[in-house]
Amino acid sequence: METQAAASTPRGKRTRDAIVDAAAQLMYVDGVAGTSVDKVLAASGAGKSQMYHYFKNKDQLVEAVIDRYLEQILGNQPAIFALTSWADFETWTEQLLDVHRRAGGPIACPLGNLAGEVGDNPKLAPLVDQAYRTWEAHLERGLTTLRDKGELAAGADPARLAQAAMTSVQGGLLLAHLRHDITALEDALQIALAYLRGFKP
Amino acid sequence: METQAAASTPRGKRTRDAIVDAAAQLMYVDGVAGTSVDKVLAASGAGKSQMYHYFKNKDQLVEAVIDRYLEQILGNQPAIFALTSWADFETWTEQLLDVHRRAGGPIACPLGNLAGEVGDNPKLAPLVDQAYRTWEAHLERGLTTLRDKGELAAGADPARLAQAAMTSVQGGLLLAHLRHDITALEDALQIALAYLRGFKP
DNA sequence: AGCTTGTTGTACTGATTGGTACAGTGATGC
DNA sequence: GCATCACTGTACCAATCAGTACAACAAGCT
Helix, strand or coil: CCCCCCCCCHHHHHHHHHHHHHHHHHHHHHCCCCCCHHHHHHHHCCCHHHHHHHCCCHHHHHHHHHHHHHHHHHHCCHHHHCCCCHHHHHHHHHHHHHHHHCCCCCCCCHHHHHHHHHCCCCCCHHHHHHHHHHHHHHHHHHHHHHHHCCCCCCCCCHHHHHHHHHHHHHHHHHHHHHHCCCHHHHHHHHHHHHHHHCCCC | CCCCCCCCCHHHHHHHHHHHHHHHHHHHHHCCCCCCHHHHHHHHCCCHHHHHHHCCCHHHHHHHHHHHHHHHHHHCCHHHHCCCCHHHHHHHHHHHHHHHHCCCCCCCCHHHHHHHHCCCCCCCHHHHHHHHHHHHHHHHHHHHHHHHCCCCCCCCCHHHHHHHHHHHHHHHHHHHHHHCCCHHHHHHHHHHHHHHHCCCC
16 A cells, blocks of 8 residues: 555665654654654654655655554554464453553554544545554454354354454553553453453353 | 633623634644644634733643533533433433434544644643543542442442543544444443443442 | 723734755666 | 666745734723
8 A cells, every 4th residue: 555655775765764763753742743744854864855755745654654553553462463362362462561561652552643633634544544444353353263263152243342342442542641551551451351251152 | 720811801701712612623623733823713703812812822722622622522411410320321321422423523532632642742631631530530420329329339449440431432432433433432332331230239 | 081901903923834946966787 | 888767965935833013992980
């Protein structure tokens, strides 16, 4: 889904990555509108001509940032790629918590931060939505695996349960963000996991 | 908590309200950074001198908007003020759903939209947090009432359960917003309510 | 009438915004 | 050697941004 110009040289790729990295980091903290192109370029050490060489406009940079966020998120919870037991789900929630327990950055989901701001932007909102669907699809696949193994009731709907889990993750992160306290996320995940386990046969 | 100048005349109050109303509506759709002071004034019919007569700067206008959001939200779910039975909680969730079922505006919590954007603004983030705490406190009071009436287990923690409910509401709204589909909120509320009912003695 | 205080309209500023123009450099293939 | 094309640096632009200056108006009070 790379609608923006690709880099065809190692040097170009490095520059492009530096721009996206800087944008991702700044937008995570200051939001999209609060992050100007000039700030991104200053932080990445690139010039304006590079930026508009690789991206048609700021919106296309944001598109790349959204992709980057999804990569980062999934990369930080590798257990989500191999959910084949209830213990794996527990590992997954632990990885999720560990990411935000690490000091430094704000406790927040980069995609969740965007969700409110990008809200009705017809170009960006669908991309955020799609990123969430990709994320959620991994959970659904894991639940389907459990069902096939007989560890989840045959009547349970993996898609619906996966959406419920995502809901808990996002709600928990939103409150944890505002309160600078991860407890809200811990509780939300614990409740979500218990809810899922309630569908054991 | 009115840190901004108050209006001491009916005419002044009307103008100030018009500015806050216009700002609230615009920021609901376009976000804080996406809503310029000029746009707010154009939409409200006021001039710049009015704006800076009643508000020291844009941030103080946003403060007033946050207050307005909380009023609107609670006003749209009046059942939250008198939660004395499980049926009342069901009524509350129905009211919450009805707000967003009404066509027109986006399916989203105005405060939730702000949460990501003002994330770390040291002036605004605490206000959003406080608004959520006020909202949540009504749920906690209702749960305490139920506990005192013996309809909730004595060991249950109303504060924690209230937070769990808020988590579901916010997570459900975030996903419902992105998908333009209220189902995510419906499911989240239903699960939350079932979770709370699980603490019946 | 005149004074005071709250309110309003218009014009302005300096900084920042997203985006463009264009000349130049670097490496690769022939 | 030379052409080509990806890449880069700098200067620039019109529009918009938040915020200010200041004179004028409205209304209640004496």
